[in-house]
Amino acid sequence: MRYLPLSDTDRGDMLARIGVDTIDDLFADVPEKARLNELLDLPRRAGELQVERQLSTLAAKNVAAGSVPFFVGAGAYKHHVPATVDHLIQRSEFLTSYTPYQPEITQGTLQYLFEFQTQVARLTGMDVANASMYDGSTGTGEAVLMAHRVTRRNKAVLSGGLHPQYRDVVEDISGMADDTVVSLRADPTGTEDILAQIDDDTSCVVVQSPSFYGQLIDLKPIAEKAHAHGALLIAVFTEVVSLGLIEPPGAQGADIVVGEGQSIGNGLNFGGPYVGLFATNQKFIRQMPGRLCGETVDAEGRRGFVLTLSTREQHIRREKATSNICTNSGLCSLAFTIHMSLLGGAGLKKLARINHANAVKLKKDLSAVPGVEVLNTAYFNEFTVRLPKPAHDVVEALAEKGILGGVPVSRLVPGDASLENLLVVASTEVNTDEDRAAFASALKEVLA
Amino acid sequence: MSMNTQGRPTAPGEAETSYRPKTFTGNRGLDMEEPLIFEFGHFDTMGVDLDEPQDFAPELGQHARVAELELPGLAEPEAMRHYVRLSRNNYAIDSGLYPLGSCTMKHNPRLNEKMARLPGFGDIHPLQPLSTVQGAVELIDELARWLMVSTGTSAVAMSPKAGAHGELCGMMAIKAAHKAAGRDPKMVLVPESAHGTNPATAALLGYKVVSIDAKDDGTVDLASVKATLAEHAGNVAAIMLTNPNTCGLFEREIIEIADAVHAADAYFYCDGANFNAIVGKARPGDLGVDAMHINLHKTFSTPHGGGGPGSGPVVLSERLAPFAPLPFIRKTDDGPVLVETEADTLEGEQPFGRMTAFHGQMGMFVRALAYMMSHGSDGLKQASEDAVLNANYVRVGLQDLMSLPFGERPCMHEVLFDDSFLKDTGVTTLDFAKAMIDEGYHPMTMYFPLVVHGAMLIEPTESESRAALDLFIATMRDLVMSAQRKETDRFSGAPYLAPRRRLDETAAARKPVLKWTPPAPAEVTPAAAE
Numbered sequence: 001m002r003y004l005p006l007s008d009t010d011r012g013d014m015l016a017r018i019g020v021d022t023i024d025d026l027f028a029d030v031p032e033k034a035r036l037n038e039l040l041d042l043p044r045r046a047g048e049l050q051v052e053r054q055l056s057t058l059a060a061k062n063v064a065a066g067s068v069p070f071f072v073g074a075g076a077y078k079h080h081v082p083a084t085v086d087h088l089i090q091r092s093e094f095l096t097s098y099t100p101y102q103p104e105i106t107q108g109t110l111q112y113l114f115e116f117q118t119q120v121a122r123l124t125g126m127d128v129a130n131a132s133m134y135d136g137s138t139g140t141g142e143a144v145l146m147a148h149r150v151t152r153r154n155k156a157v158l159s160g161g162l163h164p165q166y167r168d169v170v171e172d173i174s175g176m177a178d179d180t181v182v183s184l185r186a187d188p189t190g191t192e193d194i195l196a197q198i199d200d201d202t203s204c205v206v207v208q209s210p211s212f213y214g215q216l217i218d219l220k221p222i223a224e225k226a227h228a229h230g231a232l233l234i235a236v237f238t239e240v241v242s243l244g245l246i247e248p249p250g251a252q253g254a255d256i257v258v259g260e261g262q263s264i265g266n267g268l269n270f271g272g273p274y275v276g277l278f279a280t281n282q283k284f285i286r287q288m289p290g291r292l293c294g295e296t297v298d299a300e301g302r303r304g305f306v307l308t309l310s311t312r313e314q315h316i317r318r319e320k321a322t323s324n325i326c327t328n329s330g331l332c333s334l335a336f337t338i339h340m341s342l343l344g345g346a347g348l349k350k351l352a353r354i355n356h357a358n359a360v361k362l363k364k365d366l367s368a369v370p371g372v373e374v375l376n377t378a379y380f381n382e383f384t385v386r387l388p389k390p391a392h393d394v395v396e397a398l399a400e401k402g403i404l405g406g407v408p409v410s411r412l413v414p415g416d417a418s419l420e421n422l423l424v425v426a427s428t429e430v431n432t433d434e435d436r437a438a439f440a441s442a443l444k445e446v447l448a
Numbered sequence: 449m450s451m452n453t454q455g456r457p458t459a460p461g462e463a464e465t466s467y468r469p470k471t472f473t474g475n476r477g478l479d480m481e482e483p484l485i486f487e488f489g490h491f492d493t494m495g496v497d498l499d500e501p502q503d504f505a506p507e508l509g510q511h512a513r514v515a516e517l518e519l520p521g522l523a524e525p526e527a528m529r530h531y532v533r534l535s536r537n538n539y540a541i542d543s544g545l546y547p548l549g550s551c552t553m554k555h556n557p558r559l560n561e562k563m564a565r566l567p568g569f570g571d572i573h574p575l576q577p578l579s580t581v582q583g584a585v586e587l588i589d590e591l592a593r594w595l596m597v598s599t600g601t602s603a604v605a606m607s608p609k610a611g612a613h614g615e616l617c618g619m620m621a622i623k624a625a626h627k628a629a630g631r632d633p634k635m636v637l638v639p640e641s642a643h644g645t646n647p648a649t650a651a652l653l654g655y656k657v658v659s660i661d662a663k664d665d666g667t668v669d670l671a672s673v674k675a676t677l678a679e680h681a682g683n684v685a686a687i688m689l690t691n692p693n694t695c696g697l698f699e700r701e702i703i704e705i706a707d708a709v710h711a712a713d714a715y716f717y718c719d720g721a722n723f724n725a726i727v728g729k730a731r732p733g734d735l736g737v738d739a740m741h742i743n744l745h746k747t748f749s750t751p752h753g754g755g756g757p758g759s760g761p762v763v764l765s766e767r768l769a770p771f772a773p774l775p776f777i778r779k780t781d782d783g784p785v786l787v788e789t790e791a792d793t794l795e796g797e798q799p800f801g802r803m804t805a806f807h808g809q810m811g812m813f814v815r816a817l818a819y820m821m822s823h824g825s826d827g828l829k830q831a832s833e834d835a836v837l838n839a840n841y842v843r844v845g846l847q848d849l850m851s852l853p854f855g856e857r858p859c860m861h862e863v864l865f866d867d868s869f870l871k872d873t874g875v876t877t878l879d880f881a882k883a884m885i886d887e888g889y890h891p892m893t894m895y896f897p898l899v900v901h902g903a904m905l906i907e908p909t910e911s912e913s914r915a916a917l918d919l920f921i922a923t924m925r926d927l928v929m930s931a932q933r934k935e936t937d938r939f940s941g942a943p944y945l946a947p948r949r950r951l952d953e954t955a956a957a958r959k960p961v962l963k964w965t966p967p968a969p970a971e972v973t974p975a976a977a978e
Contacts, residue, residue, distance in 0.1 A: 059568025061583025172801025271806025344521015378509025
């Protein structure tokens with residue numbers, strides 16, 4: 001087996017050195033009735049070529065985003081990632097290193113984490129960011145639990161513009177922990193009255209902008225009302241590129257900002273691995289979940305970085321930890337950091353303008369299709385359209401024509417007749433004029 | 449043109465060979481000091497070429513950004529050099545033996561990276577029509593099959609994002625199962641030797657954590673389990689056990705423990721962090737396990753990436769299978785179907801909810817399946833055997849000099865020493881570990897498990913050759929003898945030869961600096977103003 005350096009001679013010599021006759025003598029503690037005496041009922045070993053053939057066959061059954069006009073978003077976005085990013089994250093020293101528990105020989109990881117935390121803090125307009133969460137949805141669950149610790153209350157109010165699967169994650173962990181969740185009904189246009197839901201029992205209000213439906217939301221009045229009642233505002237985003245063009249949640253009074261960072265540096269990967277961004281204000285740092293990298297000095301006075309405030313974490317604090325998270329999204333946060341370093345603020349703004357411009361053009365093209373109504377007034381690179389028939393059928397028909405034309409809301413929120421004809425469409429820098437024209441004309445045919 | 453080396457001797461000159469120049473740059477040859485991007489990047493620099501969009505009127509409403517966006521940019525060569533230089537300050541499996549016990553730092557095959565990057569896997573969207581991703585659903589189903597067969601279980605929840613997330617998933621399934629049966633037990637039993645994630649997970653779900661005792665031989669005390677179950681009869685939801693345990697030992701009475709737990713209407717959650725020791729040798733399902741997460745980044749070689757991403761599928765017994773979270777795969781005559789919402793469930797399917805958006809760590813699934821297929825049933829068994837063989841080889845190579853807390857008995861894939869061999873040397877476990885760095889080794893896991901004083905947990909993995917183990921053993925022996933000769937300088941100041949000397953973690957925690965801020969402008973002193 002190509003990954004195993006020991007030869008049979010080595011094995012024999014080593015068993016002799018250990019003082020046992022057979023390898024099974026080392027497994028003597030395994031109860032006899034549970035010992036496997038035969039091989040598992042699985043195929044035998046396979047060479048590289050053979051594995052590559054089999055997996056390539058499976059991969060070829062899927063339609064890659066880059067091979068068709070592609071307008072699917074709703075929490076994950078197709079962006080161009082510079083070649084440099086994927087090269088650097090495959091450096092052995094980054095790829096095959098563990099969590100930086102020995103800082104003297106992991107300054108590479110620690111320094112980029114410090115850069116990552118600084119980038120995320122500046123991007124969101126917050127004081128501090130952690131070293132990443134698994135993704136935006138689990139990060140949102142953690143944000144709610146953190147708000148409960150800070151406020152010592154246990155009721156979360158979720159906006160109807162929150163990504164439905166993020167909502168599910170929060171509801172399910174809250175249900176298990178016996179916390180209360182008030183979820184507002186689906187709100188494609190951002191017109192819900194969330195202020196009316198905030199009272200003195202509220203721990204936090206969770207609002208996504210741009211919303212799942214693409215609508216931009218003014219967070220300021222929500223932050224004000226929340227603060228007046230001693231509650232926190234948790235601001236969520238799924239498209240981090242939007243922060244290049246829209247006012248950051250930190251400048252609108254958010255107490256915790258959590259979002260999906262996949263768009264920067266990370267591919268679609270059918271939903272994972274992604275990278276959760278998590279930022280808050282200085283006064284709450286000891287209630288934060290996840291790892292934090294901090295600056296310090298070494299024995300010779302040179303600057304260096306370490307994981308810090310670990311007394312919040314499970315390996316020290318055990319059942320009193322702020323979270324059970326251990327492994328996070330290290331390498332995905334590196335991809336984010338490198339891509340963001342290549343963009344800089346100027347590049348991110350430009351990328352955001354291109355995304356917005358393409359969405360504006362797409363809105364114009366789709367609005368011209370008979371029977372299509374765009375629901376959003378203010379949006380970034382994504383919006384919701386109402387179709388004259390069920391969006392699910394339309395999307396399937398478009399796929400048959402070789403166009404991936406968005407996400408039917410009913411796929412995530414089934415059983416609500418008022419949402420059945422709604423389609424969420426996204427446009428990023430990868431879309432060309434030809435892509436848009438093909439989408440609009442195919443949609444016209446499908447709806448005809 | 450070739451270089452003329454005539455008259456250019458490469459031998460050193462007259463200088464003292466021990467002389468170490470204090471360099472102008474702070475660099476030491478290949479060992480580079482690298483600033484933060486914020487210290488040398490510029491706000492108007494870009495390492496990407498993008499065209500300014502033309503002819504459009506923004507539709508951002510009143511939401512346009514007015515706040516500053518002070519993120520420095522780097523040109524591509526600057527970015528390349530910066531991150532390559534940073535990378536060189538990291539230890540990695542690819543560059544050396546990485547014996548972190550419980551973390552399983554084995555070789556990460558590059559075939560896996562190549563496969564995960566096939567556009568048909570890496571460039572597909574989680575919400576594009578299912579008709580366009582059937583190959584992805586089949587891949588998940590195929591990996592699920594390999595995981596179920598190798599664990600002897602009947603269901604697997606694929607979506608958890610890492611081991612701790614898998615623990616949460618398994619415990620949520622257990623809580624849901626109790627609820628469905630009209631029970632509401634409040635306690636979870638956890639041995640002291642457990643990973644910190646176990647009690648943290650139980651507490652997250654509102655359970656009271658009850659500690660159970662270990663015997664003198666390092667395994668869980670069956671009598672203590674039975675007594676605790678009896679004392680809290682009807683109020684125990686589950687036991688969370690690691691097997692092989694964190695002392696590197698197989699729990700000999702595991703079946704009896706499982707039986708006792710089941711007889712008390714409780715479930716057996718197994719922390720699968722150490723599954724790599726027994727793949728192909730024993731199946732957790734045959735040991736009475738109800739739920740176990742599998743760290744694909746440990747047992748099945750997906751790279752640790754400096755702290756993630758991981759992936760933590762949870763295998764479930766028949767009793768827990770109905771409660772597996774969304775999404776899950778249903779077998780049909782037309783092939784595997786992805787079930788994403790409660791509305792799509794059939795009778796008997798009672799998902800407790802959802803752990804995460806989308807479908808889990810697909811990128812890790814591809815890598816893990818490539819690894820499992822490469823090994824096959826024979827290779828997986830061989831890998832477990834080699835991992836155990838290597839650990840025992842290290843054990844016998846060191847047991848006369850270092851101290852085994854539980855006597856000279858075989859271990860599984862990792863060997864645990866305590867610090868009694870350092871008694872009266874003035875050298876601590878931490879000092880000893882830092883001295884290993886100077887020898888070119890990543891230290892073993894230290895001070896874990898908590899049940900052993902000054903614990904040192906060594907896991908060499910199956911990826912090491914005999915020659916590599918021989919050198920490691922010889923190095924460790926040299927360090928032990930040096931410590932026992934009280935050559936304390938070698939330890940107390942170590943490491944001397946790493947990119948950094950020991951770092952002040954106390955100062956870092958006392959006044960946390962968690963991001964870069966521009967240095968305050970230098971005060972204009974009267975002297976400077978003149």
